[in-house]
Amino acid sequence: MNLRTAATGFVAFLLSVPALQGNDDWAFTYPSSNICALRGSTVEIRCNYKYPYANTVEKILWFTNKHNEPVDLKDDTDYTGRVEYSCFRHSCYRYSSCTGTCELIIKDLRQSDSAEYKFRITTNNGGALSGLPGVKLSVTDHRMEVIILPRPTSQNWLELECHRMCNLTGYRTYSMYTNWYRNEIQQRRQGLSYRFYINSEYRVSCAATGFKHLPSPSVYAPETPSVGGTPPGVIKEGSSVNLTCTSEANPVAKYTWSKVTTGHPPGHSVQGQQLSFHPIQSSDSGQYLCTAENDLGTKTSSPFSIDVKYAPKTPSVSVRPPGEIMEGGSVTLNCSSDANPAADHTWFRDNQPLHWEPRRPYTLDPVSSKDRGTYRCHAENQYGYLGSNSVFIDVLYAPKTPSVSVRPSGEIKEGGSVTLSCSSDANPAADYTWFREHGGSVEELGENYTISNITTELGGNYYCEARNAIGLQNSTLMFLNVTATPSSPSSGPTTVAAGTVAVLLATMLLVIFLWMRRKKASRKAPDQGGRPDTRQESPPCPVYDNVPALTNRSASAARRDSIEEQDDPHYPSIHFSRSKNQEVPRGFAGALVKSDHTEQVLYSAINLKRPKAVPE
Structure with missing residues (x-):
């Protein structure tokens, strides 16, 4: 059944399968349960109804499922000026039932008019009944569509079919006069289907003959995808980041994500229009590609870069060249730290900071023994800092001047x-x-x-x-x-000379002692009544060369002669015997006598004369 259409000549097709609700006394019949209409056209939705004879209809209305309660479309502001009812009663039988018809007319259809429409009767008994379910209306811009058939054996060819978009569910009505368009250029091929060689640059559509101005939506391969990330701005490690890929395509494209590895093809892929990082890690930094694909072709986006900012990871110190380090050579210390942005480095030797440029390796050229020690570095950027391991530099060098x-x-x-x-x-x-x-x-x-x-x-x-x-x-x-020491058996001539000097000193002390005693005795004699000493001093004893020491007998005789002397005090005379040509110092009891090989000590005899007894 054709319904009344707008001036444009568009036609809305109704499903002819009746819909019946109610009991023997009440009934609602919708000639069509699904209607497809073009935007801008006019559509009529009909309902045939029956109600008991004893009831009088007081109000009829149409409503949609857009509201929680039935609202008359004439009172709905979305339909103001576009809705009309055309209702009339057919017949009424006493003691039986009454029948009637009511049509809903919607002009200037909009896509927002797509909904389920229902008819409702209110009677004088206060009862109300609605026809459920209602009629589903679909409003579209196009009346034709291209269907992609499964690919044939050859994967490089694609077959399309042109369908009416407002056909009965499960039943297709084809136009034997269909024109095909590729990039808006009409092709020679006419008919329901179209087979062509796949090219991602093609856009293919169809239209009924005479309706070129109403073509179907084109089918085409994805356009170059674009990638966007949220949130925008600086990405810090630990935050959440989402990447979204969009591409115009018909049919809708499927999306695949991959990460670009330098010098290698893209690695592991992830399906979906969004790629999410919760949370993002420093290892996620890099370039990402989004590929959009459908049956007509494939397109890949430009690389999208993710630059994750993070504090330095644990730095490490390396030494070049490795091995033994000789004094005078050259050594370079490198501090490596994973950080973004790049870290500044501070060098330490034995925990003392060294003055060096913050991003240059530390160089020892030439190496000195003073450079021996433990080295480490400190890496820092605006997101944090961390210290490295320690490296001991052992400088080998020859001995310095010993002490x-x-x-x-x-x-x-x-x-x-x-x-x-x-x-x-x-x-x-x-x-x-x-x-x-x-x-x-x-x-x-x-x-x-x-x-x-x-x-x-x-x-x-x-x-x-x-x-x-x-x-x-x-x-x-x-x-x-x-x-040398005197007691040393190996003292030699030096020891002998030292002994001689000691003997001479002792003799001198003895002579001085006797002389002082004699002087004292001389002062005492006048006081004791004795006579003064008028005796002349005896001449000194003769000195003989090479006279041997006195024997015991001669010493006794000398003592007897001395006793016989007068009472005057007499003091000893010291006589020195010396060898030939040797000068003997006066006042010494002995002298050194040199021979060809040794030195000998010769002593002189000492005669002590005692004075006679002095009367008391």
Whole structure:
């Protein structure tokens, strides 16, 4: 059945399957349960109804499912000026039922008019009944559509069919006069289907003959996708980020995400129009591609970059070149830290900061022994900071000039013990060898060299040699001055001379003592009543060369002669015997006598005369 249409000549087709609701006395019949109409046209929706004879219809209305309660379309502002009812009663039988028809007319259809429409009767008994379910109206811009058939054996060809969009559900009505258009250019091919070679640049549509101005929506491959991210701006590690891919395509495209790996094809892919990171990690930084695909082709977006900002990860220190480090060479320390933006580096040696540019490797050129120590770096950016591991730089170098010390310090006496110590700054540690000047190695190894029971012959200059795998170095000379002792059996002529001097000193003291005693006795004599000493001083005893020492007998005779002397006090005379051509100092009890090989000490006889007894 054709319904009345708008001036444009468009026709709305009604489903002819009746819909019946109610009981024997009440009934609602919709000639069509689904209606498809073009935007801008006029549509009529009809309902045939029946109600009991005893009831009188007071109100009839049409309403939609857009509201919770039935609202008369004439009172609905969305339909103001576009809705009309055309209702009339057919017949009424006494003691039976009455029948009638009511049409809903909607002009200037809009896509928002798509809804389910229902008819309702209100009677004088206060009852109301609605025809359920109602009629579904679909308003569209086009009356034709292109259907893509499953691909044939060849994957490079595609077959399309042109369909009416307002056909009965499950039943197709085809137009035998269908024109096809590719990129808006009409093709020679006419008919229900169209087969063509796939090209992502093609846009294909169809239209009924004579209705070129009402073509179907075109089918086409996806356009180049665009990618957007939320939230915009700086992306910090730990935040949530969503990427969205959009592409115009018909049929609707399917989306695939992949991450670009430098020097490699895209890696693992993810399906869906959105790609989400909850939370985003530093490892998620990189470039992402979105691919949109449908049956007509594939397009890929430009790379979308994600730059995740984060604090430095644990820095590490590396040394170039690796291996042993020799003094005088060159060493570079690198501080590497994963950070975005790049971190500034601060260098430390033995926990003391070093002055160096913040983003340059630390260079030791040339390396010195003073550079030996533990190094580390500190990485920092505006999002945080972190310290590195520690690296020990062990600089190998030859021994520096050794220093020598002696224990005990001061005068070294013969017979004592002396220890020489040698020390030198070297890496690896040095081995030590001891030498005596003009005497070669003393065959002593080690840092210390001990000489026990030292003699004068062991005096002189000593030095040590410090040696390691890098080189060697000698110390300065250390002089040992050994002093001889009198008791030493090896004292020689020096010891004899010292003994002689001691004997002479003792003799002089004795002479002085006797002389002072004589002077005292002389002062006492007048006071005691004695006579003064008028005796002439005896001449000195004769001196004989090479006179042997006095015998016991001659000494006794001398004592007897002395007793017989007068009472005047007499004091000893000291006579010196000397060898030929040797001068003897006066007042000494002995003198050195030199022979061809030795020195001898000769003593003179000493006569002591006692004064006679003085009367009391």
